[in-house]
Amino acid sequence: MGRPPCCDKSNVRRGLWTAEEDKKIVAYVSTHGAGNWASVPKKAGLKRCGKSCRLRWTNYLRPDLKHDDFTPGEEQTIISLHAKIGSRWSIIAHQLPGRTDNDVKNYWNTKLKKKLIQRGIDPVTHRPISHVVNSIQGLSRACDGDIEVNAAECHIQKDPRVSCLGRDHHHAFAPLPESTPDLAETAMAEQEAASYSCKPAWDLLVQLHAVKLVADASVEGLTTPLSFSHNLPGSAPLPSSLNLTPETIAEGPSDFSWTDLTPQGGLPTFPFAEAPPLRGIFQDEGGEICGGTPAILGEDDGDDHRGASSPSDINSFVESLLSRDDEMMWAFPEFLNDPFVCP
DNA sequence: AACGCTACCAACCGCCTATGA
DNA sequence: TTCATAGGCGGTTGGTAGCGT
Numbered sequence A: 001m002g003r004p005p006c007c008d009k010s011n012v013r014r015g016l017w018t019a020e021e022d023k024k025i026v027a028y029v030s031t032h033g034a035g036n037w038a039s040v041p042k043k044a045g046l047k048r049c050g051k052s053c054r055l056r057w058t059n060y061l062r063p064d065l066k067h068d069d070f071t072p073g074e075e076q077t078i079i080s081l082h083a084k085i086g087s088r089w090s091i092i093a094h095q096l097p098g099r100t101d102n103d104v105k106n107y108w109n110t111k112l113k114k115k116l117i118q119r120g121i122d123p124v125t126h127r128p129i130s131h132v133v134n135s136i137q138g139l140s141r142a143c144d145g146d147i148e149v150n151a152a153e154c155h156i157q158k159d160p161r162v163s164c165l166g167r168d169h170h171h172a173f174a175p176l177p178e179s180t181p182d183l184a185e186t187a188m189a190e191q192e193a194a195s196y197s198c199k200p201a202w203d204l205l206v207q208l209h210a211v212k213l214v215a216d217a218s219v220e221g222l223t224t225p226l227s228f229s230h231n232l233p234g235s236a237p238l239p240s241s242l243n244l245t246p247e248t249i250a251e252g253p254s255d256f257s258w259t260d261l262t263p264q265g266g267l268p269t270f271p272f273a274e275a276p277p278l279r280g281i282f283q284d285e286g287g288e289i290c291g292g293t294p295a296i297l298g299e300d301d302g303d304d305h306r307g308a309s310s311p312s313d314i315n316s317f318v319e320s321l322l323s324r325d326d327e328m329m330w331a332f333p334e335f336l337n338d339p340f341v342c343p
Numbered sequence B: 001a002a003c004g005c006t007a008c009c010a011a012c013c014g015c016c017t018a019t020g021a
Numbered sequence C: 001t002t003c004a005t006a007g008g009c010g011g012t013t014g015g016t017a018g019c020g021t
Helices: A019-032 A037-044 A050-061 A072-085 A089-094 A101-118 A129-141 A160-165 A187-193 A201-220 A246-251 A311-331 A333-337
Strands: none
Touching: A019 A037, A019 A050, A037 A050, A050 A101, A072 A089, A072 A101, A089 A101
């Protein structure tokens, strides 16, 4: 059971837009303005879904859009904001005049993600890949036995945390190029690339999967033992039945530190009770902490901030977010340093 | 020239939220 | 309060241009 389609699929054209169709959209919007997209196809004489018309206009036909290459400055903005707020493409796009969320998303998926990976930075966490790998290698060494992980079955590419390993990125782990001048200005990249080691993709896949299992265990307050089973070439064996809980790991004899993956003391209690309130960021009107998508902010005036936020709203949101992020970095470095434990 | 592979990007899909009846 | 609808969002896919063999 799903939501019914927004229009009758049998009577609408799909696929690439023709110049003629584009003209009709532009003509319609120039006289009637953008809005009420459901009625646009009929009024403009198009055999298209209204939603499709809206996307065509917002992503391609809008006169204020830029169609040239992203500049290094724009790249830097995307990377920086992605590190702070993740894949909130519409918010990131609001910081880049003339760019759409689709533009930014495509540019990230096709270019920036690979650049970061090549420089040894996990594009999901924006931390050095070697940091994650080293932590898990410590975990592996702590155990002996079989690990059985079928990479094809573990759906690892479906996990957004390792989505960098998906389609079109089969060579993401190619050796570093001699130089990547257009990212040279990325201080973080420069710093973190220093610790990069070119791990085989298979090894990393398995290890990242292990990270996911461990993180899931921590989040869910794991009570039943996790079993790994697999024999991996070149990997240290794990016990066939590993009682893997935060406690057992933390107490383990290895050089692995659970605090590499979670804040000290295991799962965090969300620290805002003691912290300066992050008003306007993860806090709603009643002072409750909002989970999931941050409300878009500033003073709550009752407007629809998500759908109709002005550029200034978005700017203030991002500025606020960045400054609060800095505050949190000071107050709760462990929490912020580990994105895996964020709900 | 033909073929296969890869990267790119426009477009689509499904879900979520806001809004109004 | 409930329901239907529109708009917005992020994730995914399909078509194709470009390149190498």
